[in-house]
Every structure is written in C-alpha cells, then in structure tokens.
Amino acid sequence: MIKLFLIDDHPIVVTGIQNAIQEEEDIKVVGTALTATDAIRQLGELTIDLVILDIALPDMDGVELCKHIHKNFPGLKIMVLTTYGQVSFVTAMLRSGAMGYLYKNTSESELVLAIRKVYEGGRYLSEEVNQKLIAKASRTLPKRENFIPRLTRREKEILDLIVAEHTTQEIAAKLFLAPSTIETHRVSLCAKLGARNLAGLVKNAIKLGLV
Amino acid sequence: MHKIVLALNILILWISLNGQTDIPGTVSTFTKDSIQADFLLQDAYRLLDSMRVDSAMNFFETALQLANEHQNNVLEARALNGIGYVHSIYLSRFDTAQVHMRKAYQLFVEEEQPILAARCLFDLCDVLRSVGQHKEATEVLIESARINEAEGLDSINAGVYYKMAGVFAELGNPEQHDRYLDTAMRIATKYQDLLLLAICNMSLGLNAEKRGQLDSARYFSQLALEIGLQRKDPITIGYAYENLGSVEATFGNFVLAKEYYQKMLQVQNIPPFDRAQFSFFYGDFLLQYNRFNEAKEYLGQALESAKNMEAKPLQTLVMKQLLQLYEKLGEYENAYRMSNQYQHLKDEIRSMKLRIEVEELNLKYETEKKEKAILALQAQNAEQQFFLLQSSAKARQRFWWALTTTLCLLILGGGFYLFFRNSQQQQKLVEKEANLQEQRLHQLQQEQKNLSLRAMLKGEEQERSRVARELHDGIGIILSALKMKLEKIAKASKGDASPSKLVDKASAELRRIAQNMMPETLAKFGLITAIEDLCDEINFSKNLKVTFEHYNLALPLTEKNVALQVYRIIQELLNNVIRHAEATEAFVQIIQSDRLLLLSVEDNGRGFDPSDQLQSGHGLKNINTRINYLNGKLSIDSVQNQGTTTSVEIQLNLQT
Numbered sequence: 111m112i113k114l115f116l117i118d119d120h121p122i123v124v125t126g127i128q129n130a131i132q133e134e135e136d137i138k139v140v141g142t143a144l145t146a147t148d149a150i151r152q153l154g155e156l157t158i159d160l161v162i163l164d165i166a167l168p169d170m171d172g173v174e175l176c177k178h179i180h181k182n183f184p185g186l187k188i189m190v191l192t193t194y195g196q197v198s199f200v201t202a203m204l205r206s207g208a209m210g211y212l213y214k215n216t217s218e219s220e221l222v223l224a225i226r227k228v229y230e231g232g233r234y235l236s237e238e239v240n241q242k243l244i245a246k247a248s249r250t251l252p253k254r255e256n257f258i259p260r261l262t263r264r265e266k267e268i269l270d271l272i273v274a275e276h277t278t279q280e281i282a283a284k285l286f287l288a289p290s291t292i293e294t295h296r297v298s299l300c301a302k303l304g305a306r307n308l309a310g311l312v313k314n315a316i317k318l319g320l321v
Numbered sequence: 322m323h324k325i326v327l328a329l330n331i332l333i334l335w336i337s338l339n340g341q342t343d344i345p346g347t348v349s350t351f352t353k354d355s356i357q358a359d360f361l362l363q364d365a366y367r368l369l370d371s372m373r374v375d376s377a378m379n380f381f382e383t384a385l386q387l388a389n390e391h392q393n394n395v396l397e398a399r400a401l402n403g404i405g406y407v408h409s410i411y412l413s414r415f416d417t418a419q420v421h422m423r424k425a426y427q428l429f430v431e432e433e434q435p436i437l438a439a440r441c442l443f444d445l446c447d448v449l450r451s452v453g454q455h456k457e458a459t460e461v462l463i464e465s466a467r468i469n470e471a472e473g474l475d476s477i478n479a480g481v482y483y484k485m486a487g488v489f490a491e492l493g494n495p496e497q498h499d500r501y502l503d504t505a506m507r508i509a510t511k512y513q514d515l516l517l518l519a520i521c522n523m524s525l526g527l528n529a530e531k532r533g534q535l536d537s538a539r540y541f542s543q544l545a546l547e548i549g550l551q552r553k554d555p556i557t558i559g560y561a562y563e564n565l566g567s568v569e570a571t572f573g574n575f576v577l578a579k580e581y582y583q584k585m586l587q588v589q590n591i592p593p594f595d596r597a598q599f600s601f602f603y604g605d606f607l608l609q610y611n612r613f614n615e616a617k618e619y620l621g622q623a624l625e626s627a628k629n630m631e632a633k634p635l636q637t638l639v640m641k642q643l644l645q646l647y648e649k650l651g652e653y654e655n656a657y658r659m660s661n662q663y664q665h666l667k668d669e670i671r672s673m674k675l676r677i678e679v680e681e682l683n684l685k686y687e688t689e690k691k692e693k694a695i696l697a698l699q700a701q702n703a704e705q706q707f708f709l710l711q712s713s714a715k716a717r718q719r720f721w722w723a724l725t726t727t728l729c730l731l732i733l734g735g736g737f738y739l740f741f742r743n744s745q746q747q748q749k750l751v752e753k754e755a756n757l758q759e760q761r762l763h764q765l766q767q768e769q770k771n772l773s774l775r776a777m778l779k780g781e782e783q784e785r786s787r788v789a790r791e792l793h794d795g796i797g798i799i800l801s802a803l804k805m806k807l808e809k810i811a812k813a814s815k816g817d818a819s820p821s822k823l824v825d826k827a828s829a830e831l832r833r834i835a836q837n838m839m840p841e842t843l844a845k846f847g848l849i850t851a852i853e854d855l856c857d858e859i860n861f862s863k864n865l866k867v868t869f870e871h872y873n874l875a876l877p878l879t880e881k882n883v884a885l886q887v888y889r890i891i892q893e894l895l896n897n898v899i900r901h902a903e904a905t906e907a908f909v910q911i912i913q914s915d916r917l918l919l920l921s922v923e924d925n926g927r928g929f930d931p932s933d934q935l936q937s938g939h940g941l942k943n944i945n946t947r948i949n950y951l952n953g954k955l956s957i958d959s960v961q962n963q964g965t966t967t968s969v970e971i972q973l974n975l976q977t
Contacts, residue, residue, distance in 0.1 A: 121656035193797045196854040198842045209427045214801040215828035262923045298912045
C-alpha cells in the first residue's frame with residue numbers, strides 16, 4: 111500500500127489527485143494539508159510513504175518545506191506538483207530532496223506512473239521539465255578558463271580599431287560616435303576580456319583569438 | 322489568537338458605555354425642552370445598560386427631534402452620536418452608524434465641543450474596524466487621543482490606547498500592539514479603571530496562553546469574568562467565558578472547555594455581532610476537536626450573520642475555518658467554492674484597502690513635501706531674480722555717475738572706483754547664489770519626478786503580481802481540473818483525446834504569461850537566475866535562440882529595485898526582438914564595472930533605421946520610463962538586415 115500525503119492550498123487539486131488514484135487499489139491518500147505548518151504537524155503523527163507538495167503555499171516557501179521534510183523525515187519520498195515551470199525551481203526542488211516534478215496539468219495516468227516510480231525509489235520528471243533541463247544543460251557555459259566571451263558587433267568593431275592602435279578620438283570620428291560611447295565600450299571590453307588597461311586588452315584579445 | 326484580540330476589543334465598547342453617562346451636557350442655553358432632551362439622552366444610555374435597545378433608540382430619536390425643533394446643534398449631535406452608536410454596537414448596521422457619527426462629529430467640531438468630538442471619533446473607530454477600514458480607524462483614534470490630551474482628559478485615553486493596540490494587532494503589528502497596551506495599562510492603573518485593567522489583563526492572559534503559561538492565562542480570564550459578573554455585564558461575561566474556554570481547549574481539557582463555551586452561548590442580551598462571534602468561537606473550537614458536523618452548524622450560523630451585517634473581517638475568519646472543515650469532510654466542491662470566496666474577500670480587504678492605500682498615502686505625502694519645497698524655492702528664485710535686475714540697474718547708474726565724476730574730478734576717481742568694484746563683487750555674489758538656487762530647484766524637480774515614477778512603477782508591479790496570482794490560482798487550477806475531467810470522458814467513451822491537448826497548451830501559455838508578469842525567481846534566486854530562466858523559457862517556447870552572458874555582476878542585496886528594473890528592461894527588449902526583429906538569435910549581456918552597469922541585447926534580425934522615430938519609438942516607451950527612473954542612458958545601433966543592438970548604461974548610486 112502506497113500511503114500519500116498531499117500538501118496544496120487548493121482543495122480542487124486534492125480532489126483531482128484523489129480522482130486520479132481512485133481505481134488504484136494500492137494507493138491511498140492518508141492525509142491532506144492546506145498549509146505547510148499543518149503539514150509539518152501532521153507528518154509527525156502519520157505513517158506516510160510519499161508526500162506530494164506544491165511550491166506556492168500560503169505560509170511557507172515550498173522549497174523550504176521540501177528541505178525541512180527531507181531533513182526531518184529522511185525515509186519519506188517527495189514529489190512536486192506545481193504550476194511553476196522555471197528551471198531554477200526544478201533544480202532547487204531536486205536539490206532539496208524532491209524525487210519527482212510534475213506540472214499540475216499532468217494526466218491521471220502520468221500521475222499514477224510518477225507516484226509508483228518515485229515510491230520505488232526512482233526519479234520522475236514530466237516530459238516538459240525534462241526537455242527544459244536538457245535544453246538548459248546543452249547550453250550551459252563552458253568552464254571559465256577556456257571561455258571566449260561573445261562580443262557584440264560594435265564591440266568587435268571597436269576592438270579591431272583599438273588593436274590597430276587607433277585613439278579613442280579617431281575611433282569616435284571613424285564610427286560617427288561620441289568619444290564617451292567609445293569609452294563605455296572600452297570599459298565593457300576590459301570587463302569581458304579580464305583586462306585592466308588597453309595593453310592588457312590587446313594582449314588578451316590576441317590570446318583569445320578575437321582579432 | 323487573532324480572533325480573540327478582535328473580540329476583546331469589542332469589549333472596550335462596554336467601558337465607553339459605562340462612561341458615557343458621566344459626560345456632562347455642555348449645553349449653554351437651557352430651555353425647558355432642551356433640558357428634557359438632555360435627560361432623554363442620559364436615560365437612553367441607561368436603557369442601553371439594561372439592554373433595552375428599542376426604548377433607547379426611541380429616546381435618542383425623540384431627543385433628536387427636540388434638538389431639531391430648538392435648533393440646538395450640540396444636542397442634535399449627541400443624539401446622532403447615540404443613534405450611530407446603537408446602530409454600530411447593537412444592530413451591527415455599520416453604514417448607517419457611520420453616516421450618523423460623521424454628521425455628529427462635524428457638528429461637535431462646528432460647535433467647538435472637543436470632548437464630545439473625541440468621544441464620537443472613539444465610537445467611530447469601531448465602526449471602521451468592523452468594516453475593515455483599519456487605516457481610517459487609526460486616524461480617528463489618533464485624532465481622538467490628541468483632543469483628549471489637549472483637554473487634559475488622560476483617563477479617557479486609556480481606552481483609546483487600548484483600542485489602538487487592538488487595531489495594530491489586527492494589522493499584524495505586535496510591537497505597536499504591545500506599546501499601546503502598555504500605555505493603556507499605565508493610565509488605567511493610575512485612574513483605578515478596573516474594567517479596563519481586567520480587559521488589558523485578558524490580553525496579557527492571551528499572550529500567556531500563547532507562551533504556554535496556563536496558570537496566568539486562567540488567572541487573568543477568571544479576573545475578567547468576576548468583574549463582568551459583579552457588574553452584570555453580559556458582553557464581558559461572554560468574552561471571559563470564551564477566553565477560559567480557549568485556554569482549556571489549548572491545553573486539551575475538552576470537557577471543561579466545552580462547558581465554558583456553552584456558558585458563553587447561554588449569556589443573554591448579546592448584540593448580534595458578538596452573537597455571531599460567539600458562534601464562530603464555538604464552531605472553531607469544535608473543528609479543532611474534530612466534531613465536524615456540530616462545527617459546521619455553528620460556523621454556518623456565524624457566516625450567515627456576518628454576511629448579513631457585512632462584517633467582512635469576521636466573515637473571512639469564518640470562511641477560513643469553513644474551508645478547512647469542508648476539506649476535512651471531503652466536500653471538495655464546497656471547499657473550492659469557499660476558497661474562491663475567501664480569496665476574493667481577503668484580497669478585497671487586505672490588498673486593496675490596506676496596503677495600497679497606506680503606501681499610496683505615504684508616497685503622496687512625500688511627493689507633496691517635494692512639491693512644497695519646489696514652490697518655496699521657485700518663489701525665492703523669483704525674488705532673487707527681481708533683486709538681481711534691480712541691482713544691475715543700480716550698478717549701471719552708479720557706473721555712469723562714476724564715469725562722469727571721474728572725468729570731472731580725477732582726484733576723487735580712486736575712491737569712486739573702489740565703490741564701483743565693490744558693488745560689482747556684490748552682484749557676482751548674488752548671481753552665484755541664484756545659480757545655486759537654480760541647481761537645487763533642478764535637483765528637487767528631479768527627485769519629485771523620480772518619486773512619481775517610482776509610485777507608477779510600483780503600482781504597476783503590484784498590479785502585475787495580483788493578476789499573476791489570480792491567473793495561477795484561479796484559471797490555472799480550473800484548467801487542471803478541466804483536463805482531468807476531459808481525460809476521464811475520453812477514456813470512458815474511447816473518444817477524441819485532442820481537447821485535453823488543447824488544455825495543455827492553454828496551461829503552458831498561462832504559465833508563461835504568469836511568469837512574465839511576476840518573476841518569482843527574481844526575489845528568490847536573484848537577477849542572474851531570473852534572466853537565465855527568462856532566456857530558458859524563450860528558448861523553449863519561441864523560435865529564438867537566446868544566449869546570456871554576465872561579467873562581474875554583483876548587485877548588492879539592497880539594490881532589489883534596480884534588479885527588478887534591469888530585469889524588466891531586458892524582458893521588454895527581448896519582447897521587442899520577438900515581436901519585431903524577425904531574428905533567429907539574440908544575445909543578452911550584463912556587465913558591471915564598479916558603479917557602471919551596462920546592459921545590451923543584440924539580435925540578428927532585420928534591423929531598422931534608428932532615426933525613424935515611428936519605428937524606433939515602438940515598444941521603447943516602457944523601457945524609457947524605467948531607464949529614466951534609473952537615470953540611465955539608452956543607445957540603439959541598428960543595421961538593416963544585420964540586426965539591432967540596444968544598450969543601456971546605468972550609473973549605480975551604491976551606498977558604500
């Protein structure tokens with residue numbers, strides 16, 4: 111028997127979950143709470159296998175609640191059912207001990223599948239969450255050492271002229287820009303290339319193969 | 322806890338009732354009728370003492386009629402105050418009460434009756450609190466205390482401060498609550514005001530209860546009950562029983578607690594508002610002890626009466642408990658309905674009436690201050706300019722005179738030369754001063770502009786967050802439920818599954834819109850993560866590949882507002898790229914170099930001619946407002962068919 115505990119401040123969600131599992135004879139909701147405080151109180155009193163919680167709760171942040179449950183009830187499996195889709199929330203919840211992450215528009219069959227998977231000790235992320243994590247991972251910046259900053263068109267243009275030993279005044283005249291604008295670009299180039307002065311800027315630009 | 326404080330505060334009314342007869346009629350010209358009216362008023366309060374509300378009302382109305390006939394404004398005001406009082410305390414008709422009391426107050430002020438005006442405000446406070454207008458309630462109390470102090474009536478102020486403490490408790494400000502309660506008790510001790518002391522002690526007892534000090538909690542409540550019984554005061558008795566019941570309930574003595582609560586319900590001559598509260602207390606108690614069906618009956622009664630009286634704070638309290646009850650009973654449809662009503666009412670009371678009003682008031686006040694300073698400076702400037710004109714005219718005259726004299730009397734020339742030079746120096750000084758004034762005026766104008774910009778941006782953020790919450794909590798949840806139902810139907814009839822796919826799409830879109838409106842991650846994880854999330858979301862849902870890079874970005878925690886504005890600027894710029902640029906790639910960068918913050922958003926889209934006002938102005942209005950607010954600078958580089966780079970330069974005013 112899989113004993114569920116639901117934490118969500120919207121009763122209709124609770125109803126939805128109950129409907130979804132009503133044909134599953136080995137899954138049962140043993141308790142519900144509308145607030146984190148009530149949940150923490152009840153968790154100490156009941157025997158539970160799996161907690162399903164939302165991130166937006168009236169009295170406490172879901173991430174904090176997840177951490178709390180993970181720390182104080184180590185055997186409990188935790189699954190997130192939420193409307194929040196941001197990757198940062200997904201990673202924060204997974205880091206806080208959640209083993210599953212589903213959106214509230216999940217289908218009944220997927221919900222049941224996820225409950226079983228997490229109960230057995232596995233992880234379950236809904237398809238959209240998975241896609242987002244993969245998209246994020248494939249774009250994550252490489253390590254700082256061999257990182258080559260990306261320059262805007264204007265920065266590239268100005269860097270080329272600096273390396274070609276033009277003064278700020280000359281560059282300004284050439285590009286029809288105010289000298290102060292060129293100065294600003296120089297500041298950002300120095301910050302991006304990790305240089306403290308013009309000499310360092312030129313050196314690093316050549317080293318990184320930007321010119 | 323909250324509810325009991327609310328209840329206790331109602332008790333204070335009872336004191337005001339006992340004190341009311343002591344206030345002398347300050348009528349100067351006694352005619353036979355007006356003496357009669359004066360007696361009528363005093364008798365009316367005595368009738369209220371013995372709960373004969375209808376007769377009291379009759380007396381008040383007769384007094385009002387007499388006062389009108391003899392055009393005695395003070396008596397009229399007192400009668401109006403009395404009628405308002407009955408409506409507020411005994412009939413719980415707050416609108417009528419307010420109209421009467423405000424009119425009475427107006428008359429008291431016109432007739433220069435400060436003591437009576439103060440008392441009227443004191444009564445008005447309860448009306449305002451009962452309908453959830455806490456800000457106004459505080460205002461009238463402060464005014465009332467100020468008048469009493471000016472009139473040397475400190476003893477009355479014990480009640481005023483006690484009530485003030487109550488208002489702050491309702492506003493969730495315990496420090497102020499304690500401060501005012503302390504002041505109230507000191508005054509009550511000084512003037513041997515037993516009943517008020519007992520009530521203050523009940524408040525302390527409740528605090529003791531919260532801290533788990535059962536004995537002191539019992540002691541204080543018992544004391545209040547004794548005073549109530551001694552004075553045959555039904556309201557005090559009722560609330561004292563409730564207090565005792567609550568103490569026992571907290572410590573698990575169910576049977577004893579229930580006895581106290583039942584005694585509370587049996588007290589006769591309780592006004593409808595308090596009657597409703599009592600039902601609520603008992604229902605709440607039963608709910609705590611899982612006597613669901615009984616609880617439902619009493620909470621239902623309480624809600625019904627609260628609704629009839631439009632006593633909104635009480636209504637929300639009852640709804641919250643009913644919501645819990647329905648949930649526990651498994652009546653989810655009822656729970657859902659209640660949840661909606663509750664949220665709605667709560668929003669109405671809190672966010673609209675309280676927060677926004679108080680904050681707007683504050684901002685308005687600050688802006689006004691700036692406006693006044695500007696006006697003063699402008700006046701000063703005008704004066705200065707006038708002086709400047711005059712003195713330069715004078716200087717010209719002096720110069721010609723000096724010249725002629727020098728020509729005629731060269732010997733005296735030196736002396737006149739010195740005089741001329743002196744006056745020139747004086748003029749320079751005046752000019753310099755005028756310049757300084759000009760600068761200050763400019764600075765003040767800038768500050769005022771910033772204040773109103775801030776008010777505008779803040780209002781916008783509040784509105785966005787409200788709408789986002791409603792989307793999440795309202796439509797989002799309904800869509801989820803709809804999807805589950807649709808799936809069930811499709812499964813049962815082996816029908817088309819595409820409707821539920823459409824609901825999925827709607828949910829995803831709704832999630833995206835809500836996120837755009839309120840970047841939850843900004844407050845939680847900071848600017849970098851929030852922008853990463855924003856880019857992720859676009860990468861996921863749009864045909865645009867966004868890259869984000871940041872260098873040395875380390876906004877101090879105190880710069881939350883700058884972070885929010887930077888986030889909004891980047892969000893708007895990306896929106897522009899999505900809407901207008903027809904780009905496939907975009908690049909976002911944030912660079913911090915000491916106090917300089919540089920933002921750029923670059924795309925590879927179709928580009929446009931930045932000198933074309935119509936095109937470049939498109940979608941930039943909102944961004945410009947924010948950039949102005951941050952004293953930033955915007956520049957656009959665009960090349961047709963190559964793309965656009967929009968850069969923003971912000972000088973941070975960091976406090977180091």
